[in-house]
Amino acid sequence: MKRLRIARCGTQLLAPSAPRRPSCPCTAAFQRNSTPHNHRRSLTVQATAQLPDGETRHDIAASEELSEEPLKRAHSQARRHPPEALPSPHPRSAKQSAKLAALRSRLSLPSRFPLETLARTLVHPSADPDPAFNNASLSSLGSSLLSYYTTEHLFCNYPRLPIDIVFAAQYAYIGPKALATIASEWGIEAAAHPGGEVDPGLLQFLRLRSGEQLPPALRRRTPYKWNLTKTHRILVSDEFGSTSAEPNPEDLAKKPVPLEEAAQSFVRALVGSLHLHLGSPLVKRFFRDHFLSRQLDLASLFDFRHPTRDLSRLCAREGFEAPVARLISESGRLSRHPVFVVGVYSGKDKLGEGAGSSLDEARVRAAAAALKAWYLYKPLDVTVPSSTEGGVGAEAWKPNMIDCGEVIV
Amino acid sequence: MSLQTPIQTASRRALTSLTQTRHASTTRRHTKLQRLPAAPSYTGATTTTSSSPQPTLIYNPPSSAPSVYHTPAKFLPDSDTRKRLYTSALTTHTLTSLGTKTSPIAAVGTALSAPSYPLPKPSSKLPPAVRGVYEKKYHLGQKEVEEIRRLREEDPEVWTREKLAERFGCSQFFVGMVAKNAMKAERVEGVHAGMRERWGSRRRMAREDRVRRRGLWGRDV
Numbered sequence: 001m002k003r004l005r006i007a008r009c010g011t012q013l014l015a016p017s018a019p020r021r022p023s024c025p026c027t028a029a030f031q032r033n034s035t036p037h038n039h040r041r042s043l044t045v046q047a048t049a050q051l052p053d054g055e056t057r058h059d060i061a062a063s064e065e066l067s068e069e070p071l072k073r074a075h076s077q078a079r080r081h082p083p084e085a086l087p088s089p090h091p092r093s094a095k096q097s098a099k100l101a102a103l104r105s106r107l108s109l110p111s112r113f114p115l116e117t118l119a120r121t122l123v124h125p126s127a128d129p130d131p132a133f134n135n136a137s138l139s140s141l142g143s144s145l146l147s148y149y150t151t152e153h154l155f156c157n158y159p160r161l162p163i164d165i166v167f168a169a170q171y172a173y174i175g176p177k178a179l180a181t182i183a184s185e186w187g188i189e190a191a192a193h194p195g196g197e198v199d200p201g202l203l204q205f206l207r208l209r210s211g212e213q214l215p216p217a218l219r220r221r222t223p224y225k226w227n228l229t230k231t232h233r234i235l236v237s238d239e240f241g242s243t244s245a246e247p248n249p250e251d252l253a254k255k256p257v258p259l260e261e262a263a264q265s266f267v268r269a270l271v272g273s274l275h276l277h278l279g280s281p282l283v284k285r286f287f288r289d290h291f292l293s294r295q296l297d298l299a300s301l302f303d304f305r306h307p308t309r310d311l312s313r314l315c316a317r318e319g320f321e322a323p324v325a326r327l328i329s330e331s332g333r334l335s336r337h338p339v340f341v342v343g344v345y346s347g348k349d350k351l352g353e354g355a356g357s358s359l360d361e362a363r364v365r366a367a368a369a370a371l372k373a374w375y376l377y378k379p380l381d382v383t384v385p386s387s388t389e390g391g392v393g394a395e396a397w398k399p400n401m402i403d404c405g406e407v408i409v
Numbered sequence: 410m411s412l413q414t415p416i417q418t419a420s421r422r423a424l425t426s427l428t429q430t431r432h433a434s435t436t437r438r439h440t441k442l443q444r445l446p447a448a449p450s451y452t453g454a455t456t457t458t459s460s461s462p463q464p465t466l467i468y469n470p471p472s473s474a475p476s477v478y479h480t481p482a483k484f485l486p487d488s489d490t491r492k493r494l495y496t497s498a499l500t501t502h503t504l505t506s507l508g509t510k511t512s513p514i515a516a517v518g519t520a521l522s523a524p525s526y527p528l529p530k531p532s533s534k535l536p537p538a539v540r541g542v543y544e545k546k547y548h549l550g551q552k553e554v555e556e557i558r559r560l561r562e563e564d565p566e567v568w569t570r571e572k573l574a575e576r577f578g579c580s581q582f583f584v585g586m587v588a589k590n591a592m593k594a595e596r597v598e599g600v601h602a603g604m605r606e607r608w609g610s611r612r613r614m615a616r617e618d619r620v621r622r623r624g625l626w627g628r629d630v
Binding site: 299300302303304305306307320324325326327328342343345346347348349350351352353354355356359361362363364365368369370372373374376377378379380401 | 474475477478479480481482483484485486488489490491535536537538539540542626627628629
């Protein structure tokens with residue numbers, strides 16, 4: 001799984017840029033007291049951003065300081081640079097957007113979370129290639145945070161879960177489809193076309209017209225490796241165990257993308273910006289309320305090919321008696337719809353139970369149920385590693401159970 | 410009811426309705442077979458044992474397959490508190506149920522024996538096994554394996570897997586493992602493919618559906 005590099009992502013974002021060229025007027029206003037972190041890095045990031053007319057947007061932003069005569073300057077700026085010339089709405093317009101304020105209160109975010117940042121999370125790189133104004137960096141931070149919180153939840157609560165099921169569960173919790181659904185449930189609407197004059201409360205991205213092909217970055221993904229093993233998927237691949245890397249946000253600049261891609265980048269960016277502005281305790285609460293609260297039946301993710309064989313291997317490995325299928329009850333054996341209830345016993349203990357219309361079906365289903373019962377074991381009191389961040393609650397920490405792994409036949 | 414002649418009854422029949430009424434005297438006779446003793450899960454444990462009835466909690470869930478999220482006691486690691494709790498609960502229950510009278514319909518192997526409280530009397534009798542329980546014997550050595558191979562090589566038509574398994578007292582799977590005959594397998598597969606060729610659309614669809622249904626067995630409980 002991907003390594004979490006919050007510090008690196010965060011530094012790039014938090015760093016106040018060079019004094020003459022602040023990246024955004026609002027960040028300068030918000031982070032006046034913070035210490036500079038990594039000037040070199042922030043400068044290199046900004047150096048790549050150019051407006052088509054040759055003048056950098058930072059110069060526009062830098063020329064208007066928030067403190068002195070903002071209105072007058074804003075008017076003069078607006079005359080020189082009409083909003084239509086900008087690829088995405090100016091941060092200044094975030095304060096006037098009713099949609100943004102409504103979204104902030106709908107998500108129960110505190111008012112100290114700035115609307116300008118909320119507006120920035122809604123700008124996909126396909127709308128605005130400028131990394132200082134789109135959500136690419138916030139999105140990569142948010143993606144790492146989401147995968148970290150989901151992974152630790154799954155690993156600590158279900159220590160015996162096979163890795164394939166972990167990948168599937170990750171995809172179900174924070175996969176692109178799930179994030180797009182979450183965004184639509186939050187009431188995010190997409191702009192017909194991105195632009196400076198559009199309401200900043202709308203999701204800004206270049207829409208993929210129907211019948212158009214996906215951009216090459218999304219279409220042709222190079223796999224990490226041609227013979228991809230499971231170990232490789234665990235160590236190198238992302239949280240979903242996918243075979244190829246995520247597309248680079250720079251490759252999506254000015255390329256039409258599907259709504260799902262833009263919506264997932266917004267949700268990730270929102271989580272990343274919440275982490276930067278409100279701190280991790282609030283993000284953890286937000287994650288619990290909006291992501292973990294979604295019901296996922298882990299038992300339905302399993303797909304056993306030979307459950308009886310796997311179960312006997314498991315019992316042999318764990319030193320239990322060999323499993324025996326026993327007929328608990330039956331009805332209508334000679335009828336058209338017989339029902340058999342079979343339990344799998346190891347010694348005197350029942351491991352699982354299944355019903356089926358033939359003895360074989362009931363036996364296989366019972367073995368599958370027993371295997372699920374083994375894999376879905378949940379310890380009673382679980383402390384996730386992130387709950388002890390910053391030394392808070394470190395005394396309540398209990399080491400989590402680590403299982404020796406799934407059954408390999 | 411007074412005695413009536415058949416003629417009188419016939420004349421009355423036209424006037425009264427044909428609705429049949431049943432009174433307590435006859436109802437009791439007819440519903441006697443249906444009046445069974447209450448299932449033990451409906452009678453609290455303390456009401457039968459002690460003279461002063463204590464309020465008890467009756468937990469009587471509808472019959473359904475047990476949830477896979479309830480880990481069986483055998484699957485719990487030693488560090489888990491539930492293992493100890495389950496063991497002590499089982500001891501308590503055994504002592505309680507040995508001191509009470511269990512209805513015969515709640516015996517092990519009947520429908521009411523399933524998960525209800527108090528559980529029926531503990532017994533060493535488990536439900537019957539679906540298939541014969543066999544122990545692996547590991548009794549064949551190198552010499553026997555060579556013999557199996559020789560016979561199978563000699564005449565695969567006579568010495569089939571079934572015959573060899575019967576003679577050496579092992580499973581057919583084991584015979585197939587040690588003495589594979591690729592030519593025979595190919596020939597048999599050819600015969601089967603020829604038979605499948607002759608299937609009509611209905612039979613083919615039915616067989617394909619059966620395979621598909623079988624794949625679902627390992628997917629959902």
